[in-house]
Amino acid sequence: MRNQLVASGSWLFLFLLVAPTAVAQSSEPYRLGDCQALITLTTDTRAIHTAERVLASDRTEAYCRVTGQILPEVGFEVRLPDDWNGQFLMLGNGGFGGAIQAVIQGGFVPHLRAGFAVAATDTGHDADRQPLASFGVDRQKIIDFAYRAVHVTTVAAKDLIADYYGSGPKLSYFSGGSTGGRQGLMAAQRFPADYDGILVAFPVLDQTSHHLASIHTMQAMEKAPIHMNQLPTLAEHVYARCDGVDGVEDGLIAEPLRCPFDPAADLPRCNDGIARPSCFTDGQIGTLQVVYGDVKSQGETIMPGLPVGASAQGRVVGPFPPYVGSGWNPYLVNQNERPFRLQGSASFLQYMAFDTPRPEYDWRDFDVDTDPGRIRWIRTVLDATDPDLSAFRAEGGKLLMYHGWADSGPNPRMSIRYYETVRDTMDAPVTDFFRLFMIPGMFHGGGIGNPSVDAFAALRAWVETDTAPDRLTISYHEDGEVVRTRPACPYPQVARSMGTGSTEEAENFECVTPE
Numbered sequence: 001m002r003n004q005l006v007a008s009g010s011w012l013f014l015f016l017l018v019a020p021t022a023v024a025q026s027s028e029p030y031r032l033g034d035c036q037a038l039i040t041l042t043t044d045t046r047a048i049h050t051a052e053r054v055l056a057s058d059r060t061e062a063y064c065r066v067t068g069q070i071l072p073e074v075g076f077e078v079r080l081p082d083d084w085n086g087q088f089l090m091l092g093n094g095g096f097g098g099a100i101q102a103v104i105q106g107g108f109v110p111h112l113r114a115g116f117a118v119a120a121t122d123t124g125h126d127a128d129r130q131p132l133a134s135f136g137v138d139r140q141k142i143i144d145f146a147y148r149a150v151h152v153t154t155v156a157a158k159d160l161i162a163d164y165y166g167s168g169p170k171l172s173y174f175s176g177g178s179t180g181g182r183q184g185l186m187a188a189q190r191f192p193a194d195y196d197g198i199l200v201a202f203p204v205l206d207q208t209s210h211h212l213a214s215i216h217t218m219q220a221m222e223k224a225p226i227h228m229n230q231l232p233t234l235a236e237h238v239y240a241r242c243d244g245v246d247g248v249e250d251g252l253i254a255e256p257l258r259c260p261f262d263p264a265a266d267l268p269r270c271n272d273g274i275a276r277p278s279c280f281t282d283g284q285i286g287t288l289q290v291v292y293g294d295v296k297s298q299g300e301t302i303m304p305g306l307p308v309g310a311s312a313q314g315r316v317v318g319p320f321p322p323y324v325g326s327g328w329n330p331y332l333v334n335q336n337e338r339p340f341r342l343q344g345s346a347s348f349l350q351y352m353a354f355d356t357p358r359p360e361y362d363w364r365d366f367d368v369d370t371d372p373g374r375i376r377w378i379r380t381v382l383d384a385t386d387p388d389l390s391a392f393r394a395e396g397g398k399l400l401m402y403h404g405w406a407d408s409g410p411n412p413r414m415s416i417r418y419y420e421t422v423r424d425t426m427d428a429p430v431t432d433f434f435r436l437f438m439i440p441g442m443f444h445g446g447g448i449g450n451p452s453v454d455a456f457a458a459l460r461a462w463v464e465t466d467t468a469p470d471r472l473t474i475s476y477h478e479d480g481e482v483v484r485t486r487p488a489c490p491y492p493q494v495a496r497s498m499g500t501g502s503t504e505e506a507e508n509f510e511c512v513t514p515e
Helices: 035-041 101-113 139-165 179-190 207-223 228-246 282-292 340-351 377-382 390-394 412-425 455-465
Strands: 004-007 014-017 046-054 063-070 074-081 087-091 117-121 171-177 197-201 295-297 300-303 313-318 320-326 398-404 434-439 451-453 472-478 481-488 494-497 509-512
Touching: 035 046, 035 063, 035 139, 063 139, 074 101, 074 139, 087 101, 087 139, 101 117, 117 139, 139 171, 139 179, 139 377, 171 179, 171 455, 179 197, 179 398, 197 455, 207 282, 207 295, 207 300, 207 340, 207 377, 228 320, 228 494, 398 412, 398 455, 412 434, 434 451, 434 481, 481 494, 481 509
Parallel strands: 087 117, 087 171, 171 197, 197 398, 398 434
Antiparallel strands: 004 014, 014 171, 046 063, 063 074, 074 117, 295 300, 313 320, 451 472, 472 481, 494 509
């Protein structure tokens, strides 16, 4: 099986669905506890709402489903399979959280089939009643969303596992993408003993800087917007400059940071100042320079510029049936409504950024030079940017992170910046417990050539057999069939063709450290 990205409910709920490989079962089946008896485990801080047996179906084997709440409002669900593999998996959220059902629909079934006891949380609020960041009027809900809900749900789930099976999990995992990726990094930083292995995908780890940079970009977009019908022209000229940088012209930009693309020099101009699909106005060139340029405040870089390449066509996955379109849609451009990055970031400024919520705050009033210095408290609770992972390493934990080079949601360079900071901070090599892989062509769900990678299987092998991932195999699909494979190499290594054999096959590439 392979990883897939799905979305449910609204754009908030993009998350990672990893399909684990089967594991060997014990020769002696577990003696199941009484599922309904778990309802008696309510305490002064934890309520068990329901505990019920769910019979086997064509989707899953039988399991015990437990729902509950941890004070003050952290909702959770745990599913305990009859044929337990002895392991636990916590699944992460997307966007601003606020829903268990979205995580359940995407992630529970394949893991239950593989024998995992699985858990998820609503992060302490209800997104239907408090959409986007509007729950930020309650500081406790911010804390629960930021880091507490995942931890206390993990503790509760392990308690239920021990009561139901008679022993706790032998191994514990976390898997999440986007906000779920931030949650995974937060767990490694704040609660290093919670998990043996953590899978982090395309994390919005420096969430505060992500939102501030998004607002700066959206201000430029409002002044001189890039139109949907111009994206093919943009992609054409970007790929003409960048596709062959890695030595192979294949419709993928594998090393975007080496690309010499310059909007001012490489794009056709609309000399009459009227934007058309085939050219760009001076104002639009300025907008693209903002998109691809570093966002700075008082001379300090808040967020690196977005890598080139995401404007191309690929399989877009989101809160809608998958379709073929530009990777900029709907994050940077959106045909009939606000781009997703503007929706989330404007709400962040209204309800989270400042010490007191400002529901009437107009994102257009944000000043990138003066306002970031006023935004302090939220960084201390929300951003998973602490580079000291020594406690996680001491616990024997393994952290595998990947990010698509064509992601228009969380900036891929944010992951690189964090990895490099950890590497430069730790007093020993980090590759023995932490590795980052960059995936060419991958959007924030789907991507160019519809790529997938079974990163969870690699993480399990690392944890369970000490087989460190020297490369991951990326599969690119067409009509449900794998038509190309490529290696993803542990950063800073890159995949380069060995000059023999088909460039459509991963075995003909090697991982090298660029000069």
